[in-house]
Amino acid sequence: MPMKGRFPVRRTLQYLSQGDVVFKSSVKVMTVNYNTAGELSEGARKFVFFNIPQIQYKNPWVQIMLFRNMTPSPFLRFYLDNGEQVLVDVEDKTNKEIMEHVKKILGKSKEMLENEERERKKLSHPATFGPKNYHLRECMCEIEGQVPCPAFVPLPKEMRGKYKDAMKSEA
Amino acid sequence: MSVPRGAVHAKWIVGKVIGTKMQKTAKVRVTRLVLDPYLLKFFNKRKTYFAHDPLQQCVVGDIVLLKALPERRSKHVKHELAEIVFKVGKVIDPITGKPCAGTRFLENLSDAENLTEADTTYLSEKLQELKVCSTDK
Numbered sequence: 001m002p003m004k005g006r007f008p009v010r011r012t013l014q015y016l017s018q019g020d021v022v023f024k025s026s027v028k029v030m031t032v033n034y035n036t037a038g039e040l041s042e043g044a045r046k047f048v049f050f051n052i053p054q055i056q057y058k059n060p061w062v063q064i065m066l067f068r069n070m071t072p073s074p075f076l077r078f079y080l081d082n083g084e085q086v087l088v089d090v091e092d093k094t095n096k097e098i099m100e101h102v103k104k105i106l107g108k109s110k111e112m113l114e115n116e117e118r119e120r121k122k123l124s125h126p127a128t129f130g131p132k133n134y135h136l137r138e139c140m141c142e143i144e145g146q147v148p149c150p151a152f153v154p155l156p157k158e159m160r161g162k163y164k165d166a167m168k169s170e171a
Numbered sequence: 172m173s174v175p176r177g178a179v180h181a182k183w184i185v186g187k188v189i190g191t192k193m194q195k196t197a198k199v200r201v202t203r204l205v206l207d208p209y210l211l212k213f214f215n216k217r218k219t220y221f222a223h224d225p226l227q228q229c230v231v232g233d234i235v236l237l238k239a240l241p242e243r244r245s246k247h248v249k250h251e252l253a254e255i256v257f258k259v260g261k262v263i264d265p266i267t268g269k270p271c272a273g274t275r276f277l278e279n280l281s282d283a284e285n286l287t288e289a290d291t292t293y294l295s296e297k298l299q300e301l302k303v304c305s306t307d308k
Contacts, residue, residue: 011211028183029236031256035274053213055202063203065185067234070257071264072274079183079236083253089266 010053011157019054021099022108023062029079033067034090043072046095078106179249181241185256186220188233196308197222197229199237223251267300 002008009015023030032052034044048066056064076088076098086106092096108116128135141149147159157163181201190198199220204213222237223244229235229252238253257263263270270277 012209015209028181029185031185052204056213057206060206063181063184063201065202067257069260069273071266071271072276073264073266075266077265079185081182083238091266132278163288 001051007050010050018058019051019058020107021051021055021058021103022113023055023059023106024108025062027062027078027106028058028081028083029063029065030081030142031065031067031077032074033071033077035069035120040091041074043093043095043098044090047090051095051099076102174228179243181220181238181250184237184250185251186237187228187236188231188235189219191224191227191229191231193221195223195225195227197224197235197252199235199250220250221248223248228252229255230259233257 003011005011013050023156032044032048034048035041035078036045056062074090076090078086078088088098088101088105088158094103129135129137129139132138137143139149140146147155174187184199186199186201188197189200201218201220202215203305204217205216206213222235223240233255235252236256237250240249240251243249243259243264244251249284260272263304264276264302267276
């Protein structure tokens, strides 16, 4: 049973996380003006259809607004935190070119992203045990080679407290 | 800790004006794309904000940019009008700077220049038909 829609790949988590445009923290609003007909707007239309979900997935706090058929020429407009506005003309560009351009002017560079990843990894220690939200493993019984969880496999007699107490009282 | 702007999370927003019946205040509808967790598709989610508009220059249907005020002006008004991005009916294309409507420019719309030869002949024929000739009975 295939997925519904024209390009249902766009609705998969793998596709969404493949978007590599992460905006700098100063970008607050992104506005896309494009036309539903006409060759010049073709790249912009593909950009809206394929790449906007990827961008919004990676930047959940940036407001993205789409305007159709308001002006003859398609363009992108970014509103930054310091009041600055960045106007990007996308007439006659393919959607890949638009993505690259946007990544170059307002996206976080690869080094910045790697730095952030490293910072995040530093906060969590992989060797601790606890709830799944914060740690990798909850109990020692999950690891191969350790004593299995007594909920599934009963412990041998010698390890049970009942037996040990009985032995002590006997001796 | 300094709080230069924002008793509000949203510092800059773009929205459409839906009401101007209040004095010096505009009701603005802001849409954000929100991911549906099951369909994994983005849908527009609306939220209304009230913005302070001291000169009452907003008309219903304008697209406006709002800026968060440093502190709340009243119970509901936490933003002010920063700029009217697109004025309804008088949209100006930011790339060329010319007024436009839909996918056409409005600038050169004077009749005399844009009429082609075919147009002028057709019109003159029509005018001939309309002429009241002296009927010779």
